[in-house]
Amino acid sequence: MPALLLTPLLVFLLTFFVLPFGVMLVESLYLSPLQSPAGSAMTFANYAKAFGDAFYLRVLLQTVALGVAVTALALVLGYPVAYFLARTRSRRRHVLLFLVISPLVVSIVIRSYGWMVLLGRAGTVNTLLVALGLAERPLPLMYNWFGVIVALTHVLLPFMILTLASVIEGIPESLEDTAAVLGAGWWSRFRHVILPLSMEGVGAGVTLVFMLTIGSFVSILLLGGSDTLVLPLLIYQQISLLNNNFAAALGMLLLVLSLALLYAQARVFRVRGAA
């Protein structure tokens, strides 16, 4: 009986989810007909190309650096909001939660479009800056790293806030009260009580946001420029150029990176479950 209920989903995912990655692995081990018209034997040439070429190595580094930057920004920006969300008891909590969640259900294309209107050369921000005399001429705010980082931080901040808030909520408020009675100021309460006790939430939020950043595509395609090349964009580019086999090898790299992070995330949650 349980087997019968589970089989459709299991067979479906094995066919349309696992098998495609199998095909990708095989594709990554052959040269494309463009590189070797006579057909090719199995080879690691595609991987050697990804790691041996300074250009592709730079793309890999940029992917990781973008992940670090966006994760750090989301953590710093989101922590106070998560704390407020976890601690407030008022009716406002409900409104707050609605406002944190609602961006998540709006299409990323629409959110990116909003940023394009805001950050363009003749966009809202530049018009304001010039009108206020803060800039002499419009600043380049998009089609570069700045635009990418702003848009990605916006997309991923709710994930960080919700993950942190769920952990901070579990820390008894009485601990903070005790610390306050014993004379600890707000910084000391944060530094010695709340922060250490919320480290599991920080770990979970950081791995989640980092993982989502290095896999991001839409915001970077719309708000990035020619120099904001990261792994997902490079894969897309190679597919457009019909370098399918090289794209497959890059895909395997991203897959391994993502699986490693997933494993790390599972470890963080196991620690949390055991505590």
Added chain:
Amino acid sequence: MILRLYCAAVLAFLSLPIVVAVGVAFGSDKIARFPPTALSLRWFGVALSNPTFITALGNSVVLAALTTLLTIVIGLPAAMALVRHRLPGQPVLETFLLSPLSLPGVLFGVAMLFFLGASGFGLTAWGILAAHVVIAVPYVLRTTLAVYRGLDRGLEETAGVLGATPWQTFWHVTLPLLRPGLVAGGLFAFLTSFDNVPVSIFLTTARTTTLPVTIMSYLVNQDFDPIVGAISAVQVALVLGLLFLLDRIYGIGQITSLAGQ
């Protein structure tokens, strides 16, 4: 006090691009600008009379509806098996079944492109549907699992003792109790399909293109035309209306704890 002001600022940041994307729709300017110099509804008319967008919208609605239906049809029985029976390797199995959620969409899109090519299926609407079911089914699975785990097993047993057949128990007891999970999961499955770009962009053709993919290529090629603003306004109104309704019925805390990452 400072904390409150800070939170207000972050929330403003979170709402800003959405307000802007919707706001430009109500301007009369030829180039999207916010705030608009003069108010007008003409871009809604322009958007509605654009056959490319209308075709893509139709494709997206049908695709998302079929995706939602299929995810429930294969996700619900699996969730029931996972909750009511002890299976070997259950944690690993569950992790695997939920894993499409955690991998980058681009990655799966490319893999699916290779698979459809190598297997001879080719780039058809069925291939896109299969791909969308893969990325949407974890939502239904997770929300249904969460609700089902919270249910009192005694209710189903009582129905059995009172002479209900397993099917009657399922239809009259289990299914109504699972409704919050199915609604929340179904909503997220629908949105996942309806908003998806990174998977669809590799699998769609001119005939099977979806709304977000069409908007995306429009934005890449033509920069910002208020047409996209008009489409955004309609979409945001629908989605937020739906979220508001669900919040009224089930509470937003429950929806997010069910579907949240």
